[in-house]
Amino acid sequence: MQVNVPAPTEEDIRAIVAPLASLEGPLLPMLHALQDSYGHVPQVAVPVLADVLNLGRAEVHGVISFYHDFRDAPAGRHVLRICRAEACQSMGSNTLAESTLSKLGIGWHDTTQNGAVTIEPVYCLGLCACAPAAMLDDRVVGRVDDARMDKLLSEAGA
Amino acid sequence: MKIYVPMDSAAKALGADEVADAIAAEARARGIEAWIIRNGTRGMIWLEPLVEIDQGQGRIGYGPVTPEDVPALLDGKLDSLGPVEEIPFFARQTRLTFARCGVIDPLDLDDYRAHGGLAGLRRAAAMPQPDIITEVTESGLRGRGGAGFPTGIKWKTVMEADAPQKYIVCNADEGDSGTFADRMIMEGDPFTLIEGMAIAGLGVGATKGYVYLRSEYPDAIRVMNEAVRIARQNGVLGLDVLGSGKAFDMEIRTGAGAYVCGEETSLLNSLEGKRGVVRAKPPLPALEGFLGRPTVVNNVISLATVPVIFEKGAQNYADLGIGRSRGTVTLQIAGNVRYGGLFETAFGVTLGEIVNEIGGGTASGRPVKAVQVGGPLGAYMPADKFDTPTGYEEFDQNGGLIGHAGLVVFDDSADMLRLARFAMEFCAVESCGKCTPCRIGAVRGVETLDRIAEGDMAATELLTDLCETMKDGSLCALGGFTPLPVMSALTHFPDDFACHKEAAE
Numbered sequence: 001m002q003v004n005v006p007a008p009t010e011e012d013i014r015a016i017v018a019p020l021a022s023l024e025g026p027l028l029p030m031l032h033a034l035q036d037s038y039g040h041v042p043q044v045a046v047p048v049l050a051d052v053l054n055l056g057r058a059e060v061h062g063v064i065s066f067y068h069d070f071r072d073a074p075a076g077r078h079v080l081r082i083c084r085a086e087a088c089q090s091m092g093s094n095t096l097a098e099s100t101l102s103k104l105g106i107g108w109h110d111t112t113q114n115g116a117v118t119i120e121p122v123y124c125l126g127l128c129a130c131a132p133a134a135m136l137d138d139r140v141v142g143r144v145d146d147a148r149m150d151k152l153l154s155e156a157g158a
Numbered sequence: 159m160k161i162y163v164p165m166d167s168a169a170k171a172l173g174a175d176e177v178a179d180a181i182a183a184e185a186r187a188r189g190i191e192a193w194i195i196r197n198g199t200r201g202m203i204w205l206e207p208l209v210e211i212d213q214g215q216g217r218i219g220y221g222p223v224t225p226e227d228v229p230a231l232l233d234g235k236l237d238s239l240g241p242v243e244e245i246p247f248f249a250r251q252t253r254l255t256f257a258r259c260g261v262i263d264p265l266d267l268d269d270y271r272a273h274g275g276l277a278g279l280r281r282a283a284a285m286p287q288p289d290i291i292t293e294v295t296e297s298g299l300r301g302r303g304g305a306g307f308p309t310g311i312k313w314k315t316v317m318e319a320d321a322p323q324k325y326i327v328c329n330a331d332e333g334d335s336g337t338f339a340d341r342m343i344m345e346g347d348p349f350t351l352i353e354g355m356a357i358a359g360l361g362v363g364a365t366k367g368y369v370y371l372r373s374e375y376p377d378a379i380r381v382m383n384e385a386v387r388i389a390r391q392n393g394v395l396g397l398d399v400l401g402s403g404k405a406f407d408m409e410i411r412t413g414a415g416a417y418v419c420g421e422e423t424s425l426l427n428s429l430e431g432k433r434g435v436v437r438a439k440p441p442l443p444a445l446e447g448f449l450g451r452p453t454v455v456n457n458v459i460s461l462a463t464v465p466v467i468f469e470k471g472a473q474n475y476a477d478l479g480i481g482r483s484r485g486t487v488t489l490q491i492a493g494n495v496r497y498g499g500l501f502e503t504a505f506g507v508t509l510g511e512i513v514n515e516i517g518g519g520t521a522s523g524r525p526v527k528a529v530q531v532g533g534p535l536g537a538y539m540p541a542d543k544f545d546t547p548t549g550y551e552e553f554d555q556n557g558g559l560i561g562h563a564g565l566v567v568f569d570d571s572a573d574m575l576r577l578a579r580f581a582m583e584f585c586a587v588e589s590c591g592k593c594t595p596c597r598i599g600a601v602r603g604v605e606t607l608d609r610i611a612e613g614d615m616a617a618t619e620l621l622t623d624l625c626e627t628m629k630d631g632s633l634c635a636l637g638g639f640t641p642l643p644v645m646s647a648l649t650h651f652p653d654d655f656a657c658h659k660e661a662a663e
Contacts, residue, residue, distance in 0.1 A: 024449060025365075025411075027431030032373075032412055055429070066433040066590075067414035069373055085335030086530055086577065087566045089494035093523070123373055123417060123534075123584065127171050128339035128566065129203035129491065129498030138376045142171030 013048040018064045021052060027063055028091045031070055039074035071127060076111040077117040078156040082144075087128035091143075095119075096132055103108055116157040138157060159192050161185075162217065166199035166258065166345050167377045168338065172222065174207035183208070184232055192232075193238055200348015201258035201500030202247055210242055216475040217242050221239035245496055252478065254486050255463045256339075256502045259346035265384055267392055268401055270311075270349045276394065278468030282357040283402035290361035291317055292462065298484025303329055303420075303457025304532065304561040304635070306483075306550040309464075312454060315444035316362040326358045326367035326406075327429065327455045330382075331413055331420040333372060334533025336492040336564030338445035342500055343436065344371070344378040347462070348385035349394070352408065354461035356399055356431035357468060358454055359406035367408035367450070369458075370425050373415055382410045403452065406427035417588035421634045422455040435590040436634040448562035457562070459488055479505035483549035491517045493530075508543030513567055524569040530577075532561025534584055535639035537646035538574065557646060559639070574651040578644045579607040585640040596637025599628040603644065610655055618648065618655065 016037055017030040030049060034041050050057045064070045082097045086087065104112055111118040113133055127133035130142030136152050144152075163169075163178040177196060185192035202208060206223035209231065219242040220231055228234040239245055253259075262269040271278070282290050295310025316324055328351065332340040344351060355367045371379050386408060389395045397405045411429060413419050419428045423437035426448050447453025463485070467475045475485045483505035489512060491498050496518035513519070513529055520526055528538040537558040539546070546556045553560045568577075582603035589596045603624055609617040625641035632638040648655055 007296040023569060024411075025430040028411065028428065031414070063431065063433055066435075067416050069413075069415035086534060087336045087493040087564075088581070089577070089580070090566055090568045090572065122374060123588075124333055124335045124337075125167075126332065127168050128338055128493065128564070129495075129500075130168055130172055130206070131493060133171060135374075140167050140171040140377075142168060157455045 008044060010044065010048055013042070013045045014052070015072065017049065017052055018044075027053060027055075027060070031064060031067075035070060041070035043072065050117075057097050076115050078116060078137055079118045079120055080152065080156060081120045081122040081125070081126050083123070083127070083131070083133045085124040085128075089114060090130040091131040093132035096146070096149060099146060100153075104153070112158045114157070159190065160195060160212040161192050162195050162197045162212070163207060164193055164346075165196035165377075166342060167375070168201050168203050168208075168342075169208070169655075170377070172203075172206045172218075173224065173514060176225050177207045177209065177223050177228065178591070180228040181231070184228050188232065190232065195263050197262065198264050199342060199500075200242060200248060200258045201256065201342065202497070203247075203498050203499040206557050208239075209240070210623075219245065219635075247499070248402040248500070250516070251502050252486055252504055253502050254466045255350070255459060255488055256343065256347070256467065256477070256500065258350065259343060262347065262509070264348055264381055265388060267349065267388055267394075270347075274401065274469055275349055275465070276353060278648050279353045279356050279394070280400055280464035281399050281468050282360055283404065287317055287361055287363060290357065293468060293472045294361070297467045297475040298479070298482070299460065299463060299467060300483070300550065301457055302459035302463065302488070302562065304334075304559070305580045306560070309456065309460055312444055312456070313358065313362050315442070316452045316454050319445055321452050323366070323449075323451050324364035325448045325451055325453040326355050326362070326364045326408070326461075327426065327453055327466070328355055328369040328379070328445040328458055328461055329365065329420065329422060329425055329455055330369050330371040330375075330458045330564065331425060332458065333417045333420045334535075334564055336530065336566035337490050337561070337562045338492070338564075339488045339490050339500060341378050342376050343458060343462045344375070344636060348382050349389065350465050351382075351462045352385060352389050352394065354464035355408055356395065357408045357464050358456065358461060360399065360404055362454055364452075364454065365405045365407065366442060367406065368429060369408065369410045369431055370413060370419070371410055372413045374420075375441065379410060379412055385408060397647065403588040416589045416590075417584075418634070418636055421636065424634070425455065426453065431663055433590070435592045437614050438633060439572035459562075475551055480549050481551055483551070487548050487560070487563050489516075489548070490562075490564040491567070492564060494520045494569050495567040496521050505549050506547050508544065509539060509546045509548070509565075510541075512548070512565060513544065517565075517567065520567060520569040522569045522571075523569065525570050527565060527570045528568045528647075530566045530568070530573065530643065531564070532559040533564055535559075535635055535642060536564075537642045538559050538568075538650060538651040539646070559642065574647040575607065576609055578647040579604060579611070581640055581643040581647075582607060585636060589636060595628045595639060596633070596640075599624055599632075599637060600640065601641070603628075607644075615656065621648065627653070636652070
């Protein structure tokens with residue numbers, strides 16, 4: 001995650017998306033590339049993407065806002081996703097999520113005050129046979145109980 | 159000595175990386191020559207991390223292994239599970255699609271070839287297009303993603319369509335709770351998916367393929383990208399597939415967290431870079447799919463099953479199963495269950511056998527209350543439906559759907575009203591917004607269930623009516639099938655709805 005980086009310029013955005021312009025259906029790969037670089041899709045990218053792809057700005061905005069993954073502001077330094085789907089519910093993920101959020105004093109999609117962790121709901125990580133499951137950044141964790149959750153949160157600096 | 163430690167996500171989620179590191183360090187310290195292979199998973203998730211050691215006399219399993227177990231493991235003092243393939247859960251299976259998963263190094267093309275890989279593609283490459291379609295049709299393979307549409311018919315439509323460019327699109331947006339077969343195959347045997355897509359490409363005359371892979375599976379994305387690179391480097395993909403003179407190449411695309419993009423027309427819009435809203439059908443994607451071109455859209459397991467059909471012959475596959483459900487079903491046993499994991503077997507095994515015998519009942523040891531089959535849009539099946547055999551028609555007749563063959567087991571502590579409310583809430587969160595019954599209906603559904611929870615039993619009639627409207631009026635399966643979990647919960651577990659009335663009084 002980026003902290004205190006200068007705001008990207010139009011040229012920065014163009015440099016990131018230009019190599020993807022030859023793909024069939026390039027918008028999602030472009031948005032992913034921008035989010036990989038900046039931790040979110042900067043507002044300044046919208047007119048650039050509209051120009052590069054010959055789309056309306058509203059269309060580009062409509063695509064960004066449709067998908068859960070794309071952020072308009074950076075997340076915390078780490079993202080912890082807790083699975084809320086049925087298999088995890090059958091193994092107590094509701095209670096786990098409630099106790100985690102209340103311990104941190106935040107709600108879904110919020111970031112801890114020290115900026116360390118953003119908590120996101122996720123609907124299935126494919127870890128349904130070792131539920132409940134969570135994912136800290138790209139690292140998956142199965143059979144999460146309160147103790148394991150505390151360890152994850154302290155590793156992330158929450 | 160060969161030591162296998164899975165790098166499947168589920169194994170990693172249970173500590174496989176730490177175990178692999180510990181083995182490497184311990185072997186180094188002792189000066190033992192150990193060749194650590196990161197395989198896929200055998201699918202016995204309750205045994206993960208399942209370490210296998212091969213000293214030349216077959217693979218002996220140990221699990222679940224912790225890093226602390228490693229010294230004893232290398233001393234030969236850790237209790238073993240015996241030969242892995244003789245573990246009853248494994249020995250009972252008929253593994254075709256998953257034959258190599260957990261066996262080979264997923265990114266070793268030679269290992270893949272040594273275990274039957276590429277035999278199917280080689281055979282298909284020498285066949286005229288119509289024969290490829292006939293082979294798939296005769297195998298009886300139906301879409302394993304949920305809808306169960308005959309694969310051969312879909313391919314035939316695309317083959318016969320006249321267009322300058324056609325596409326194969328693999329739907330790897332496995333978002334259903336309780337399903338992980340796609341993830342397992344992509345992480346554990348990615349070449350079989352590539353091979354299946356190449357066969358589909360040769361069959362219908364498509365030179366380009368895409369895998370639309372959900373962003374929630376970063377490990378699968380990494381493995382698939384690497385596998386495509388290796389396949390291209392070795393002439394499995396490219397302008398001259400296995401020296402056949404025919405072209406097929408493919409790319410991996412990452413989704414962006416939208417459940418509805420598992421619906422084929424939403425997926426195509428998303429792949430084109432649009433909002434993932436549903437398209438009205440017709441036109442069928444087979445005629446106007448990706449970028450308006452004829453497109454085969456198949457699920458991962460459907461495509462990953464194609465190579466073994468060509469390797470062993472259509473009849474071999476068609477001989478398995480019941481009724482119009484031919485071949486094998488890749489059951490994913492999950493949730494509150496003792497022996498959770500992937501179980502591949504011929505269609506026909508009953509729900510009760512799966513839950514109680516193969517799955518061993520609940521993990522909590524409490525009685526089984528319900529099993530949700532087929533993901534968040536599937537019905538909650540009560541114990542008195544446990545004699546239902548797995549088959550598309552058989553499940554349909556019993557008010558359920560097999561879907562992607564994921565089963566989520568719940569014990570008697572499950573609150574079916576809360577689960578019904580969750581189904582509506584999920585539909586509201588994930589609705590693409592294009593059609594009113596789904597977009598508005600799901601929100602009203604949550605409100606109506608809240609009224610029932612407050613003791614207003616008269617609202618059940620309203621809920622039933624709303625579900626009818628959603629079922630009949632929605633454009634796609636999200637709005638159309640959300641009523642299934644809701645109504646099955648209400649029908650089979652009325653006490654969970656009525657008890658709130660008593661509590662309120």
